[in-house]
Amino acid sequence: MTTGVGGDPILIWGAGAIGGILGAYFARAGQAVQMVDIVEDHVTAMSTDGLLIEGPVEEFRQVLPAATPETLTGSYRRVILAVKAHHTELALDMLMPHLAEDGYIVSAQNGMNERQIALRVGAHRTVGCFVNFSADWLGPGRILYGNRAAVALGELDGSMSSRLQEMHSLFSLVEPKAVMTDNIWGYLWGKMGYGSLLFATALTPESMSDAMDPAVHRPVYAMLGGEVMRLAAAEGVQPIGFNGFDPLAFSTVNTQQIDKSIDTMVAHNRKTAKTHSGIYRDLAVRKRKTEVDAQIGILVEIGRLHGIATPALECLYDMIRDIENGKREQSTELLDRMVPLCS
Numbered sequence: 001m002t003t004g005v006g007g008d009p010i011l012i013w014g015a016g017a018i019g020g021i022l023g024a025y026f027a028r029a030g031q032a033v034q035m036v037d038i039v040e041d042h043v044t045a046m047s048t049d050g051l052l053i054e055g056p057v058e059e060f061r062q063v064l065p066a067a068t069p070e071t072l073t074g075s076y077r078r079v080i081l082a083v084k085a086h087h088t089e090l091a092l093d094m095l096m097p098h099l100a101e102d103g104y105i106v107s108a109q110n111g112m113n114e115r116q117i118a119l120r121v122g123a124h125r126t127v128g129c130f131v132n133f134s135a136d137w138l139g140p141g142r143i144l145y146g147n148r149a150a151v152a153l154g155e156l157d158g159s160m161s162s163r164l165q166e167m168h169s170l171f172s173l174v175e176p177k178a179v180m181t182d183n184i185w186g187y188l189w190g191k192m193g194y195g196s197l198l199f200a201t202a203l204t205p206e207s208m209s210d211a212m213d214p215a216v217h218r219p220v221y222a223m224l225g226g227e228v229m230r231l232a233a234a235e236g237v238q239p240i241g242f243n244g245f246d247p248l249a250f251s252t253v254n255t256q257q258i259d260k261s262i263d264t265m266v267a268h269n270r271k272t273a274k275t276h277s278g279i280y281r282d283l284a285v286r287k288r289k290t291e292v293d294a295q296i297g298i299l300v301e302i303g304r305l306h307g308i309a310t311p312a313l314e315c316l317y318d319m320i321r322d323i324e325n326g327k328r329e330q331s332t333e334l335l336d337r338m339v340p341l342c343s
Contacts, residue, residue, distance in 0.1 A: 005031045005170065011076035013095050015042060015051070015066065017135035017278065018108050019082030020143040024051050024062040025174045034076065035066040036095075043068055045141025054138075055273045057145040069094040077103045078163075080129075085111035085294035092120050106153070106167055110195060110278075111295045112188050114156060123156045127167060128184035130191055132243055133175060134274035136281060146274030150242040151175040154184030186240035189232040194245040195295055196224040197265070199316055202279035202290070203323070203334040208269045212262055217335045222258045223312040223342035225250035231299055234306040243268050283323050284330060292320040312342055 009032035012023045016037070023033045037043050043066040045051070050063040067073075077100045083091045088109070099105070099121070106127040107113045118126045130153075134146030153168050155161055164180055171178045181187060200220055201211035212221060229251040232239045239247035244264030249257035269275075282290045296317045303310035315338055322328040 005029050008077055009034045010078045010080060011036065011098060012080045012082060013091055014081065014083035015046060016082065016137040017143055018131055019080065020051055021053060021135055021145055022080060022082065022108060022174060023064050024053050026170055027064055028060065028062050029173050031170060033064060035064045036069060036072055037066065038068060039140065040068055041140035049141060052142050053145050054142065055145040057148060072098060074098065075100045079103060080106045080108050082108045085109055085113055085291040086289065088113045088116050092117065104163065110291055112192065118156065126156055127164065128154045128156055128188065130184065130187035132191065134272045136274055144273060147272035148175055151178035152181045152184065152187045154181040156184065158182040183238065183240060185237045189237045190239040190241055190245060190247055192295065192299060193225045193228040193239060193247060193250060196228050196313065197221050198277040199279055199292065199296055199320060200224060200335065202277050202283060203319055203330060204332045205330050206332065207275040208277055209266045213266050216339065218259065218262060219342040220335055220338045221262060222250065222253065224316065226253055227310045227313050228299060230308055231302050234308060289324055290320060292317060315341060
């Protein structure tokens with residue numbers, strides 16, 4: 001199998017937590033990359049002193065060619081999109097002039113943005129990607145790599161292709177256990193289920209593990225996960241579990257198995273240097289909009305299309321939006337308020 005390293009440069013659009021780690025590892029292995037980011041200080045740091053990857057997984061510094069969208073030139077056959085989910089449309093507007101006629105886009109993002117990308121460029125030019133390793137953008141030229149975790153890549157139609165093998169080899173530089181799959185939608189829906197739980201932890205100031213652990217709040221997580229799994233079933237997808245998240249337990253509302261799944265997720269997240277979710281950091285640290293519309297909002301819309309009630313997801317969506325808009329503060333009390341709804 002091809003190593004995936006070498007050839008023409010790979011355009012990585014979005015050099016934050018995910019994109020930055022991918023670019024640094026690819027470049028260190030000899031793969032030419034071109035980074036793009038909207039934060040000028042970050043672009044300058046990457047191209048001069050280099051991007052510092054730090055944390056318990058590994059620490060190294062890698063100088064990377066970097067540009068802002070306004071200064072980028074050229075066209076690229078291989079593009080990795082690694083922006084926040086709610087920035088996908090704007091990023092596509094800016095990158096499309098740089099996508100070669102025979103090019104394709106890999107969505108290394110949270111959510112199911114492959115649907116949106118495929119509408120713009122075609123499903124045949126879109127590669128699905130699931131990433132669960134923990135990372136945070138700490139500041140210009142600095143990214144925390146908190147822990148290793150599941151990574152999967154797959155063609156949207158489930159086929160195996162040479163470009164999929166190539167991308168799998170590259171992503172394996174970051175996560176040696178990365179997999180190629182014929183069910184990328186299963187991974188993406190599994191991540192949507194897990195992601196709904198992380199949004200719930202972000203209602204509080206607690207770490208992911210501390211927010212998820214208490215027995216009193218477990219009915220909230222059980223109902224959120226169960227609603228997402230019902231939506232996946234309505235879409236004809238069999239979700240895939242990872243790093244403790246058990247789709248079958250949440251689908252069947254098996255309380256004992258849900259507790260086991262949550263215990264495993266709590267233990268997994270206690271081993272990472274990234275204690276809080278990116279959602280929490282958006283709300284509490286960076287004071288900016290989260291991906292709630294592009295993730296939880298999309299789930300609510302899918303529920304309405306199928307006539308499936310999603311009261312827990314709707315309540316969660318409203319609370320996150322209220323925090324974004326300054327109408328509520330992050331508090332464990334918000335989880336308390338959801339318990340009667342989910343019990």
